[in-house]
Structure formats: structure tokens, C-alpha cells
Amino acid sequence: MEFNLIMKKDFYEILGISKSADAAEIKKAYRKSALKYHPDKNPGDKEAEENFKLAAEAYEVLSDPQKKAKYDQYGHQAFDGSGGFGGGHGGMNMDDIFSQFGDIFGGGFGGFGGGGGGPRRAKGSNLRIKVKLTLEEIANGVEKKVKVKRKVQAKGVTYKTCSTCNGQGQVMRVTNTILGRMQSASTCPACGGSGQILDKKPSEADSQGMVQEDETVSIKIPAGVVDGMQLKVSNKGNDAPGNSIPGDLIVAIEEIEHELLKREGENIHYDLYISFPEAVLGVSKDIEAINGKVRIKLEEGIQSGKILRLKGKGIPSINGYGNGDLLVHVNVWTPKTLNKEQKQFFENALNDEHFIPSPEKSEKSFFEKVKDMFS
Numbered sequence: 001m002e003f004n005l006i007m008k009k010d011f012y013e014i015l016g017i018s019k020s021a022d023a024a025e026i027k028k029a030y031r032k033s034a035l036k037y038h039p040d041k042n043p044g045d046k047e048a049e050e051n052f053k054l055a056a057e058a059y060e061v062l063s064d065p066q067k068k069a070k071y072d073q074y075g076h077q078a079f080d081g082s083g084g085f086g087g088g089h090g091g092m093n094m095d096d097i098f099s100q101f102g103d104i105f106g107g108g109f110g111g112f113g114g115g116g117g118g119p120r121r122a123k124g125s126n127l128r129i130k131v132k133l134t135l136e137e138i139a140n141g142v143e144k145k146v147k148v149k150r151k152v153q154a155k156g157v158t159y160k161t162c163s164t165c166n167g168q169g170q171v172m173r174v175t176n177t178i179l180g181r182m183q184s185a186s187t188c189p190a191c192g193g194s195g196q197i198l199d200k201k202p203s204e205a206d207s208q209g210m211v212q213e214d215e216t217v218s219i220k221i222p223a224g225v226v227d228g229m230q231l232k233v234s235n236k237g238n239d240a241p242g243n244s245i246p247g248d249l250i251v252a253i254e255e256i257e258h259e260l261l262k263r264e265g266e267n268i269h270y271d272l273y274i275s276f277p278e279a280v281l282g283v284s285k286d287i288e289a290i291n292g293k294v295r296i297k298l299e300e301g302i303q304s305g306k307i308l309r310l311k312g313k314g315i316p317s318i319n320g321y322g323n324g325d326l327l328v329h330v331n332v333w334t335p336k337t338l339n340k341e342q343k344q345f346f347e348n349a350l351n352d353e354h355f356i357p358s359p360e361k362s363e364k365s366f367f368e369k370v371k372d373m374f375s
């Protein structure tokens with residue numbers, strides 16, 4: 001039976017921050033205390049070790065919004081008997097602290113981190129694949145199933161604690177220099193830092209106990225992706241030996257060019273060709289849009305070069321801010337050969353006032369149209 005008679009220090013006090021500190025301040029304060037009391041910096045100092053553990057406990061609670069709210073309301077009582085923060089401060093051991101707050105130690109402890117550091121979980125390498133998508137798939141979003149060859153730990157493979165570093169992942173090296181004996185920690189050459197080495201493996205596994213396996217991975221691709229964009233599927237890359245986490249699967253998007261539609265960001269361009277009589281008399285046309293045909297009506301006397309904008313018939317924005325447009329470019333097709341009668345008709349029309357160009361002021365010039373398209 002253990003009695004907890006010692007008044008526990010306030011978590012905010014431990015980290016030296018006020019109750020109004022935000023997440024970033026809490027993290028910063030913890031990093032500072034952790035660096036100050038880190039066992040590597042204070043070898044054999046029990047008080048530093050206690051402070052190190054206390055800071056970790058404080059951070060565990062204050063970095064979690066739910067736990068923090070509970071602590072703010074009930075203080076230490078909130079966690080009595082809950083297992084994690086019961087009597088004394090034996091709640092966390094060094095391994096917990098290092099594995100839980102690895103992200104905080106990651107950058108700052110590169111230089112040291114021997115003694116209490118323990119092994120780091122190795123991460124497997126990333127795999128890369130290309131996925132080709134049609135414009136329709138890009139516009140609607142799609143789920144793709146792809147086959148990848150992943151390196152995974154073979155069935156029946158076992159690992160044992162590395163005897164070179166006793167599972168620490170690092171070894172202390174003593175070198176004699178002109179300044180005297182220098183001690184430094186370096187990654188264990190026998191296990192590569194994982195603290196584990198291969199024990200038993202089946203014959204088909206490689207020297208690290210790994211085999212290649214086909215796996216079908218389902219990838220949800222959101223609407224609006226762009227050629228060259230890379231998506232990450234976490235933990236679907238290669239595994240690494242021992243107690244490790246898999247790498248990621250990096251998916252590069254490749255857009256298959258559409259036969260008729262040209263993509264420009266979120267907008268789609270379509271070149272429509274109409275005949276000379278259609279331009280003169282007006283016509284209805286079915287336009288190939290992304291999700292099926294769209295009927296448009298061209299008024300009589302429509303000019304070549306006119307751009308019709310079909311709102312929202314383009315590609316959705318990847319950020320979910322609506323759709324682009326479909327821009328239909330009207331091109332009037334001029335016949336290259338005529339029969340005798342037709343030729344006669346146009347020869348007569350040459351000096352006819354109906355055929356003399358006279359653009360109305362309301363018709364925008366080419367430059368105004370271009371300006372309009374990008375606004």
C-alpha cells in the first residue's frame with residue numbers, strides 16, 4: 001500500500017507557464033524542461049530524473065484538450081485512481097516518455113540521446129506509384145485499387161535484443177583525442193539503431209527477415225486533383241525489420257489528355273465548329289461536357305470567336321470552393337470548295353452590304369474576351 005501524502009506540484013508550475021498558455025506555449029515549455037532535465041545531460045542525478053518525469057506527466061495532461069479541461073476543473077484529483085497518474089509520480093517510466101513524445105525529442109536530441117534514449121522505431125522506405133486518371137475521374141473523384149509490392153516481415157520471423165547495444169540502439173564510443181578521452185554516442189552498427197537483430201527466419205526471407213508481398217491498396221482520390229500532384233497513403237510503403245513502422249505510399253497523379261476537352265485549372269475549354277449556314281441561321285448543338293452532353297443554343301448571326309461560358313460545368317476546386325466553367329469557343333467553318341452555283345452566290349454577295357463586316361459596339365473584341373476569361 002502506497003500513501004500519497006506529498007502535495008503534488010501544479011502542472012502549470014512544473015512547466016513554468018500560466019493557466020492561459022496555449023498549445024504552442026505548452027509544447028515549448030515542455031521542450032525546454034525536457035532538454036534541461038534530460039538524463040543525458042544529468043547523468044546519475046536523481047532529482048533531474050524526477051523533474052524530467054514530472055514535466056512529461058504535466059505535458060501528457062496539458063497537451064490533451066480533454067485531460068487539460070478535467071485537470072483545470074478538478075486538479076490532480078481528476079486522475080487519482082485512473083491508473084496513469086495515481087500515487088507518487090511513478091506513473092510514467094522513461095520508455096513511455098520517449099515513445100510518447102518522440103516528436104518533441106526528434107529534432108532536439110539529435111546530438112545526444114544515448115543513455116535514456118532507447119531504441120528508435122525505424123520507419124520503412126516509401127513506395128511510389130503513378131495513377132493515370134481521365135478528366136471524368138478527376139472531375140468526379142474516384143477510388144482506385146492499385147497493386148503494390150510491399151516489403152513485409154516474413155511470417156515466422158523473430159527478432160531478439162541486440163547484444164552489441166543491449167537493445168539501446170546506440171553504443172558509447174570512447175576515443176582518445178588531444179583534448180583527452182571523449183565519449184560519444186553513435187548508432188549501433190550491429191542493429192542499425194533498432195535495438196533488435198534477426199533471430200529466426202524462414203528460408204524465403206532475405207537477410208533482414210523480409211519478403212515481398214503483393215497487396216491491393218485502395219486509394220480515394222478527391223475531385224479536382226492536378227497532373228503531377230502527389231497524394232500520401234500512410235503506412236502502405238515498405239515495412240522495416242523488427243519493431244518498426246511502415247513507410248508511406250506516395251501516389252503521383254497523371255492526367256490522361258481528353259480528346260475534345262482541354263483543361264485549364266478548374267476551367268474546361270471546348271472548340272465548337274459550326275458551318276457558315278448554321279452561323280447565319282442559328283442552331284442548337286450538343287456539347288460534350290464532362291458528365292454527358294449539354295445542349296446549347298446559338299443565336300442567328302453568331303460570330304466566329306464568340307465564347308460561351310457554361311457556369312459550373314468545369315472541374316471542382318480541390319479545396320471544395322465550387323466548380324470551374326465550361327468555355328465553348330465558337331468557330332465558323334469556312335468551306336474550301338464550292339460548286340458553280342454557290343461560287344456565283346458568293347461572288348454576288350461580295351459587294352452586298354449584308355456581308356460587309358460591321359461589328360457592334362456591344363460585341364467585345366478578342367482582347368476584352370481574354371481579359372474577361374481570366375477575371
Ligand SMILES: [Zn+2]
Binds near residue numbers: 165193
Ligand atoms: Zn544494437
